[in-house]
Amino acid sequence: MRLPDFEAWAIFAKVAERGSFARAAEELQLSKPTISKAISRLEKSLGNALFNRNSRHMSVTETGRMLIGHASRILAEAEAAESEARGGTHRPSGLIRVAAPTTFGIRHLSPVLPAFLEKYPEIDITIDFSDSLVDLVAEGFDLALRIASLADSSLRARRLCDVRLLLVATPDYLDRIGRPAHPRDLEGLKSFVYTNNSAPGTVRLKSKRTREEFVLSQASRFRADNAEAFLPALQANLGFGLFPEFMVWQGLRDGSFEEILPDWEAAGIALYLVTSSNTLRPFRVNAFLEHLIAAFEHPPWAVPGL
Structure with missing residues (x-):
């Protein structure tokens, strides 16, 4: 019975992790030829290339991507064994x-x-x-x-x-358009639409008091796949949008932003x-x-x- 080439598997995991033979060699304190020979040895044993490489670029092959998880587990288990043997001092x-x-x-x-x-x-x-x-x-x-x-x-x-997720605008914008009492009051008002989701411009809301549900269809003034792009236009009183709380919490606390329809909530x-x-x-x-x-x-x- 021939044992697996554990060293080559561990080196493959490290090269894939580092994205470079040279960086893997530096971390493992091995020569670059040693790294290259180990990968070539493993590729020969498997009958498949693990990396596409030329003088300026290297990428993991489809076979390599399938095997990264296995190689990483081999390396992780070896690291755990060594640490345990050292009494956890590694x-x-x-x-x-x-x-x-x-x-x-x-x-x-x-x-x-x-x-x-x-x-x-x-x-x-x-x-x-x-x-x-x-x-x-x-x-x-x-x-x-x-x-x-x-x-x-x-x-x-x-x-x-x-x-x-909070519907937000500036107080000046709401002073101009009026403060909505129901989500339907927002329909037709142009807003900021986040596009990196399955249903851009569709906001499902539920009343905290009555549990009534309403699907708001946003009219788009500005569309983008990153909501941070909306902030300058939001601050300029040009519309409203649905924002994650971590993006607008400071503005809500200092009063530069205001939550719209606080009695309603998005999922x-x-x-x-x-x-x-x-x-x-x-x-x-x-x-x-x-x-x-x-x-x-x-x-x-x-x-x-x-």
């Missing part, structure tokens, strides 16, 4: 790849990173800020932050906190921490997950008076 190190929504990531994820980076000086972080859903396994991400109402999937999701969403279904994760990823769980247990937009 310091987490290496790269963590994260996907996060653009506005939320820059406004709220970035500020919680310095404390983590200071605590773990041997861990590096790469973040892909995008409002598009990424395939964690195929694209080699360790985790993602998602703001949504998540459908069932093969991924593991930890709900961190609720995110309310809530939440902030989720999403990982692959694999329960064997490197210690650096587990440390980061714990940091994020603590950081968003009491998010600033949900703390009264902050």
